[in-house]
Amino acid sequence: MTVHGRKYPFGDYAQSMHDVLLVSSFAIWAMLLGFAPVMTYRLLMS
Structure with missing residues (x-):
């Protein structure tokens, strides 16, 4: 699930971290x- 858009500017970073x-x-x-x-x-x- 990839989040794009102005509402979630850190969506790509959060996805890669996930x-x-x-x-x-x-x-x-x-x-x-x-x-x-x-x-x-x-x-x-032993």
Whole structure:
């Protein structure tokens, strides 16, 4: 959803910031889901 117009002059900035935060949240979840089993395995095997 992109907002254009004089009523919302910062719409493009807000949209790009929203996109960055959305991608970052997916990256953080991917890291957590990827590292959790590895760290659990390492802790159990040590």
